[in-house]
Amino acid sequence: MSDIQSEIQTDSAVPDTSAIRFSDFGLSADILRALSDQGYVNPTPIQAQAIPIVLQGRDVMGAAQTGTGKTAGFSLPIIQLLLAHANTSASPARHPVRALILTPTRELADQVADNVKAYSRHTALRSTVVFGGIDMAPQTAALRAGVEIVIATPGRLLDHVQQKTLNLSQTQILVMDEADRMLDMGFLPDLQRIINLLPTERQNLMFSATFSGEIKKLASSFLKNPVTIEVARSNATADNVTQTMYRVDDGTKPDAVSHIIRERNLKQVIVFSNTKIGASKLARHLENEGVKASAIHGDKTQNERMAALEAFKQGEIEVLVATDVAARGLDIAELPCVINFDLPYNAEDYVHRIGRTGRAGASGDAISLYSEKDERLLVDIEKMIKHKFVRAELTGFVPKPAFERPARREGAERNGERRDRGDRSETRGSSSERSTHHTRSAYTSTPISRKEKIDPWFLKPYEPTVPTDAANGAASNAPQAGASIKPPKHKLAALLGGAPKR
Structure with a gap:
């Protein structure tokens, strides 16, 4: 294997592809029919440059912003190259795995699989997707029936290899999609194991929005004389996405997100958080603010994540709060806005995040919130994308006081819900203050006296008990009012088991 030798690069100038049509690439009538079903006529710049190179059988490194059509850039020529092996035989042996597409996340794998299925719908080629988090049985059944194209996450792919439900000995094409994210997620050992399972002679394709030094090092280890295609400057952001930076205090960020959603009347927005708990x-x-929201992250089951994503696409959920891993590969048509609740620790993730909006040439907004402690992360992003942000103030936003509680949920009283509205953080007073028996109202902090509830008997002066009758000196049999009745004293020996012998 050798280093990158051939290169096609257009820097920040995006070529005009309005005069180019998919039919100019020599694609089969079945593929063109599928593209027509999708309403596609003209390719994007990455597609226009990648498809002819892949059809030549060359290795490719393709770099373009997220949302510019990289998936079609490699899947369309793959389907065209595999049409020579397409057949309608029921025998699994006639349908070996000939193309393997690796993705870092389940969501991206599912998205790529949908695209491949749509582009090959009028052909006899078979495809399937395998990823973790769900039952392996249906995946095993599909693999054993025979498929030419497999889209997979590395871990689940190796699970199937170990259980001998997948054979890669006849694979002719390997695709690594979002390879930088796979390295970030620690998949390098898995990738090396998978590469060792593949035939030596094969075509290798790498597509991503960013190419770090680690990615280029990995590419040089297994790509053979690759052609590097960059339709825009490396690590650049899309020109049709408006980027805004608002400085807010760290503790007021949740209220700032609510304010932005209400003021802009956003009905579909992805908010990025660095942590699952966050x-x-x-x-x-x-939700407490009345916004229909749901979170997707690694602790959610695959079914929960897919259900939330589907509800978001259907408009049943207005805000999808996601971590980077869960959001990678999400393709939401005409998503108007994304919000960075946290600035990403990895500057390259910023490009992927804002690439969720402004897809396929549409315009979009990318709003980021940062506090004083995020200044270093912001500078790293500016250095990577070579763009200086204007720090703006969020106009009209008045943070809520720290002690203010969210509004009571509707129906709480009907359900008998009890809440402590007192100020639990109040500093306790002295012992004399604590002995006044005051309580606080549920609606005010003014002390309320309880003197009207005190029995007057307790206010009487102390009267000692008179042991004898003052008139005749005899012992009194009836206790006087206010005197306490004391039990007779017993000898200690009687209490311990009997009086001593006399």
């Missing part, structure tokens, strides 16, 4: 807390906060 995503869940923010989703709950938005």
Whole structure:
């Protein structure tokens, strides 16, 4: 294997592809029919440059912003190259795995699989997707029936290899989609194991929005004389996405997100959080504010994540709070806005995040919130994308006082819900103050006296008990009013088991 030798690069100038049509690439009538079903006529710049190179059988490194059509850039020529092996035989042996597409996340794998299925719908080629988090049985059944194209996450793919339900000995094409994210997620050992399972002679394709030094090092180890295609400057952001930076205090970020959603009347927005706990807390906060929100992250089951994503696409959920891993590969048509609740620790993730909006040439907004402690992360992003942000103030936003509680949920009183409205953080007073027996109202902090509830008997002066009758000196049999009745004293020996002998 050798280093990158050939290169096609257009820097920040995006070529005009309005005069190019998919029919100019020599694609089969079945593929063109499928593209027509999708309403596709003209390719995007990455597609226009990648498809002819892949059809030549060359290795490719393709770099373009997220949302510019990289999936079709490699899947369309793969389907065209495999049409020579397409057949309608029922025998699994006639349908070996000939193309393997690796993705870092389940969501991206599912998205790529949908695209491949749509583009090959009028052909006899078979495809399937395998990823973790769900039952392996249906995946095993599909693999054993025979498929030419497999879309997979690395871990689940190796599970099937170990159980001998997948054979890669006849694979002719390997695709690594979002390879930088796979390295970030620690998949490098799995990728090396998978590469060792493949035939030496094969075509290798790498597509991603960003190419770090680690990615280029990995590419040089297994790509052979690759052609590097960059339709825009490496690590650049899309020009049709408006990027805004608002400085807010760290503790007021949840309220700032609510304010932005209300002021802009956003009905479909993805909010990015760096942590799973943070995503869940923010989703709950938005729900309490009356915003339909749901969180997706690694602790959610695959069914929960897919259900939330589907509800978001259908408009049943207005805000999807996601971590980077869960959001990678999400393709929402005409998504108007994304919000960075946290600035990403990895500057390259910023490009992927804002690439969720402004897809396929549409315009979009990318709003980021940052506090004083995030300044270093912001500078790293500016250095990577070579763009200086204007720090703006969020106009009209008045943070809630720290002690203010969210509004009571509707129906709480009907359900008998009890809440402590007192100020639990109040500093306790002295012992004399604590002995006044005051309580606080549920609606005010003014002390309320309880003197009207004190029995007057307790206010009488102390009267000692008179042991004898003052008139005749005899012992009194009836206790006087206010005197306490004391039990007779017993000898200690009687209490311990009997009086001593006399």
